[in-house]
Amino acid sequence: MATALSGVRVAAFTHFAAGPIAAQYLGSLGADVVKVESPQQDVNRYAVRHPDGLLQGISPYFLATNRNQRCVVLDLKDPKGLKAARTLIARADVVIENYRPGVMDRLGLGYQDTRSINPQIVYCSLSAYDPVGPARNCPGQDLLLQALSGLASITGRGDGPPVPVGAYIIDGFTAMQGVAGILAALRYRDHHGVGQWVRADMMSSALYLMSQEASYILNVDPNPRRSCAGIAHVHQSAPYGVYQTSDGAVVISTFGGAPMVRKLAEAFGILNEVEPHLNEHDLRFERDKIAGYFADALSKMTKQQAIDLATPTGAWVVGVRSLSDALDDPAVVESGIVKTVNADYGGQYKVVVEPLKLDATPLIADKPAPGHGEHSRDVLTEIGYSAEEIELLLAAAVTIDQDGV
Numbered sequence: 001m002a003t004a005l006s007g008v009r010v011a012a013f014t015h016f017a018a019g020p021i022a023a024q025y026l027g028s029l030g031a032d033v034v035k036v037e038s039p040q041q042d043v044n045r046y047a048v049r050h051p052d053g054l055l056q057g058i059s060p061y062f063l064a065t066n067r068n069q070r071c072v073v074l075d076l077k078d079p080k081g082l083k084a085a086r087t088l089i090a091r092a093d094v095v096i097e098n099y100r101p102g103v104m105d106r107l108g109l110g111y112q113d114t115r116s117i118n119p120q121i122v123y124c125s126l127s128a129y130d131p132v133g134p135a136r137n138c139p140g141q142d143l144l145l146q147a148l149s150g151l152a153s154i155t156g157r158g159d160g161p162p163v164p165v166g167a168y169i170i171d172g173f174t175a176m177q178g179v180a181g182i183l184a185a186l187r188y189r190d191h192h193g194v195g196q197w198v199r200a201d202m203m204s205s206a207l208y209l210m211s212q213e214a215s216y217i218l219n220v221d222p223n224p225r226r227s228c229a230g231i232a233h234v235h236q237s238a239p240y241g242v243y244q245t246s247d248g249a250v251v252i253s254t255f256g257g258a259p260m261v262r263k264l265a266e267a268f269g270i271l272n273e274v275e276p277h278l279n280e281h282d283l284r285f286e287r288d289k290i291a292g293y294f295a296d297a298l299s300k301m302t303k304q305q306a307i308d309l310a311t312p313t314g315a316w317v318v319g320v321r322s323l324s325d326a327l328d329d330p331a332v333v334e335s336g337i338v339k340t341v342n343a344d345y346g347g348q349y350k351v352v353v354e355p356l357k358l359d360a361t362p363l364i365a366d367k368p369a370p371g372h373g374e375h376s377r378d379v380l381t382e383i384g385y386s387a388e389e390i391e392l393l394l395a396a397a398v399t400i401d402q403d404g405v
Contacts, residue, residue, distance in 0.1 A: 003030020004361040008186065010034065011085075011092040012069065013109070015042040017142070017168050018126045018202070019098030020065040021175035026094070026182065027068025028354050028363040034092075034379050035071045036085060039397040041372050042066075055346050063341070064351050066369035072380065073373035075397045076107050084393060087383045089114055093189075094122045094182055100140075101131035111197045122185040124178045124198040131199060140202050142168040149206035154213060154234040158226035174205040229291035237283035238290035239264065242320065243298040243306075249320040250298065250306050256314075258283060261290065263313040268297045268306075327352075343368035373397075 008031040012023035020035070020042075027033040035042075042062065049059045072088075074081040086109070089095060095114055097104050104110045104125075111123045125131050128140020146152045146164045156163030177200035185196050207214055216235055217224060224234040232241040232251065239252045239261065254260050258278040265274035273293045277286040298306055303319045310317040321329075327338060337355060342348050345368065353365045373394075380390045 001364070002361050003364060004358060005029045005031040008032070008094065009092045010094040010096060011036060011088050013085075013095065013097040013099065013104065015098065016044055017061075017065060017171035018175045018178070019096055020044070020062075020069075021172055022098075022124070022126060022178040022182075023069055023096050024065055024067050025175065025179045025354055026096075027367065028365065030361065030364060031094070033069040034088065034375070035066065035069045035370065036076075036088070037071055037073050037372060039073055039075050045372065055349055058346050060349065063346050063349055063369045067341075067351065067353075068364060068367040069370060070367075070375035070379060071370035071373055072376045073394070073397050076109070078396050080393050080396055082107065082109075084380065084383070084385070085109060086117055087385075088379070089121065090117050091383055092118065092121065093186065094124065096124045096126070096178065096182075098126040101125075101127055101129075101136040115195070119194065120189055121195040122182055122189060122198060123195065124182050124185075124200070126174055126178050127199070127201045129203050130201050133201075135203070142171045142202075145170045145202045145206050149203055149210070151206055151210060154210070154224065154226065156226060157230050158228040170202050170206045170209070173209050174200050174202045177205050177208075227287055227291065229288040229295065231287050231291060235284070236287075237261075238287035239294040241291060243295050245298050245301055245303045245306055247302045250303050250317055251320060252294070252310070253316040260313070260315060264310060264315045265293070267309045267313050268294065270294065270297045339365050341368045345369065345371040345374065 005026060008026070010023060010026050010031050010033040012019065012033055012035045014020045014023050014035060015037075023033050023035065044065070045059055045062045046057070047059055048061045049055070049057055055063065074084050076082050076085055089109070097109075105113070111125070114121050114123055127136070128145060129135040129138055143164055146169075147162070149170070151170070152162035152164045155165065178198065181198035181200060185198050189195050213224075213234065226234055227238075227241070229238065230241045231238055240254055242249055242251050252264070254264060261274065261283070262271065262278060265271045270293045274290055277283075277290050283290070301309075307317050307319070326332060332338065337352055338350055339353050340348065340350050354363055356363060376394060377390055380393065381387075385393065
């Protein structure tokens, strides 16, 4: 089957989330991705796992973010392992790394060193902050960056604490910036014959994720206030947000200003209460009062009643589903985004694959997450090592999982 990145080899010095996600996306596009893992293993293999030993005791997080990759175990602190890594890089098109800034340089595998080995290399660094900026040595993890970027500060009710997003959203978005940069750099290399350094950092990615909100803050109001009534966006007016009904929660998404709010209030039987608050120049000044009337009315009806009343007005109202319910949605199932994997490593499990659809070169989803060092011998043979050299190299990685080699 034709793939978009056939013939592209990626050396992935990645762990945790952002790096593996970016590497996996390239693998799903058809690149040959080789994950270079330490003998101590990527901590994400076992960081979040079920206490009863499901999935063979392997973290579903690792299984979900390391598909379409092969794994070679190399001890980069050992000269033999470092030499093998350099040999792999010499035959690669792309390097991805998401170690803390300076780690790869100290190993002699930073961009300048790598460029001397392979002038055409596309070298992608993913980090918490710009690796050449003043904050480069600050620690980075999704929750920390949600706090430091301001994302958490604009989420949640105004009378409560900031609320972080319940997913590693900045890791994933940063990974996508890296993928976009790598693809652009590969195209440039194909036309001009030279590689380049691609950098994407979590702080910049988080701020770009909030570019609309940031623009308002930069140009209009530097101190936006969250609604105490639970309006779901710092710059939106009521009734935009989440409301509790008698049998669960719904969200109301309204645009169109006072006319739309008036129609919805009339449908819910609260127009007399809401009308006096619709003459303000900016409805956000009255949003907590308006939201209070909607909350009271919705608490007396079911989710379906709320949806049925709102639909004729043109407002958007849907029930709040659990992630489990969303994954069971027939439309989601039909989309094919959930795939079942059968593998020796992890057994049978399901994963959510990339959402991108390419007509001529569809993404692949046939390589499960690799066991620790599962492809060490294959990869080392491909880059010119003899059987004897391979055994000596693997023996140096004394903590290697022998069942995974």
